[in-house]
Amino acid sequence: MIDQKRFVDDALREYSKLPGELEQLYTRRSVPLSIEIKQESLPDKKKEGVAVELHNELHAKTGVSFDATVWEGGWFTCGSPAMKLVKFGEDEYGELLSNSQHKSSEDKYVALIHATSRQALKIDVKDSTAAELKVLFACSDDPLPVQIHISVGDGSKLTLFEWHASQGHKDTFSGMLRDIRLGKNASCEINVLHNEGQNTTVLEHTKSRGDDRSSVKVNYVYAGSGTARARNLFEASGYESKVKVEEIIVGSKKQKFDLNTYVVNAAENSEASLGSAALAMQECACYLKGFAKITNGARGARSFVGEKGLLVDNTARINSIPSMSIGENAVKATHSSATGPIDHDSMFYLTSRGINAETAKQLMIFGFFSEPISSIKSGLAKEVASSIITAKIKAGGELIGIPELKAENTIWESATEPGIAHHYKYREEREANA
């Protein structure tokens, strides 16, 4: 059994001695953070009221019913046997810590979350079953460090939608260590929406491994928070296993995004890809640091890193740095990077059809995100992502707390005949369920 107190002490020690960045390649291209450890005990019960309020407001405005709401001091409304909350001090919590793919010594902020988290969300889908879960992570003035352990057993399937929100008025952080493991022929789609308030710093760490013929698709949408820092590692570690990661960033109002994601082909005939699409305006700064690695022996591997940026004004900046390390010969590996302003000839073409400049700009922005949004399989996640982007763009870059989910907000991403039919079918089903 792990000595949890000692584990925390070690993590605290690592946190105090580790530099902000360990990876030399990217050290000079990172956003400096000033995070303090403020959570020494669990928040009082009053803070639960904030989480309940946020949950109710979200439900009222969007109609989304969450299977669980995780807040600083615990959780509520869990209705799924596939999910449980494990508390610090329990034996199971110790097991999760000792088996975690995230080690304190690898990253200062991993150590921080290990030292401060007092709960773990455990999702376990097994016996070739399928689960569809929706979880709200609600953060107030206190930090919300949380461990998320996801296990999808052989032949099982998981669709998870995480909505991360905050309502605090003080500077705080929302940190998560997400540990994903997939068995043979298992598949999962995880949709992570970061829509925290401007005072919140997001610390996002995901590590994923998949067995033979497993498939993991993770879609991140970064719309909120003042600063978001991600250090992710996705490994296609089984024969013919697949990893696909999409990062969608809509940045404005001096927001900072520092995203460093590794996709690794570690087995024969594996596929690993990372796509990043960042829109930046109003002094927003983005660092997109996608890294693809093909290990020796991963014959037949296919790897792709694509990063693209759209600068809406001349105050924003996007640093796009795709990199690759290829240790095997018989592989296919490509990378691309393109960042630029809105094209004037395209604007002229659209406005020559009577479309006003503002709408034309919006059409092009939505077009920019069309591909990654269309690749989201979950209807709800697609609808929420589209609505957040639409609302933020239409509000001139203001951070959107809770978007209104409307058909007209989402139709743009699926304006093809089958896409439209699919869209309306989804809307009808949702309305019928409501």
Next chain:
Amino acid sequence: MKLEIKDLHAGIEKKDIIKGVNLTVKEGEAHVIMGPNGSGKTTLAKAVFGYPGIKVSKGDILADGRSILPLKTDARAQLGLFLGFQHPVEIEGVGFVNFLRASREAVSQGQTSMKELMKDIKLLSSGLKMDDSIIGRALNKGLSGGEKKKAEILQMALQKPKIAILDEPDSGLDIDAVKIVASNINKVVEETRMGLLVITHYNRILSYMHPEHVHVMMDGRIVADGGNELIDRIEKEGYESFGR
């Protein structure tokens, strides 16, 4: 609508490319401007639509007697003007149907039924012998030169403008496609009685369209006005006979 171009001088930065063009096109009339490469035909079309890179240094462009120079490009289109592009722009991710809906709503200033729009698109694309897959594509993305020209005509037919300027609607088309495009332009003209100004190098498309007014443009000026006899003269003698 009456579109009047009066003593127009326009160009890029301080260099005039259009050097005093006078031209009037009314609804129901069919005009053609012919001229060699670099004579200013495309610049003239873009100037009418207020292309940001082209500055008007002298003269005026009027729609029904009112200057459109202070208007932005979208406002000019909303008056009932349409520009068929020589090189239609490909725009990543903007769905063709979505674009058409936005365009129709902008011009009609009202909501568009998606069902009706899809019906109209299918009817028009069938008339133009276009592949149905265009419906599922991004705007002009991956289309051949000929398909792009057909897509421009489809847009014109949907928009039902009062006056359309078509910049080389025949370039990049094979002989069968030229016939199809010409017959569809004629059909829209018959249905809407719109005014038409076709810009072209060659007489190929004109043998299917029969414009009443032919203008020859050389070095930024209209150097000859007339009827079909000018087309025959260009065919026989080339543009050199107009003083190239």
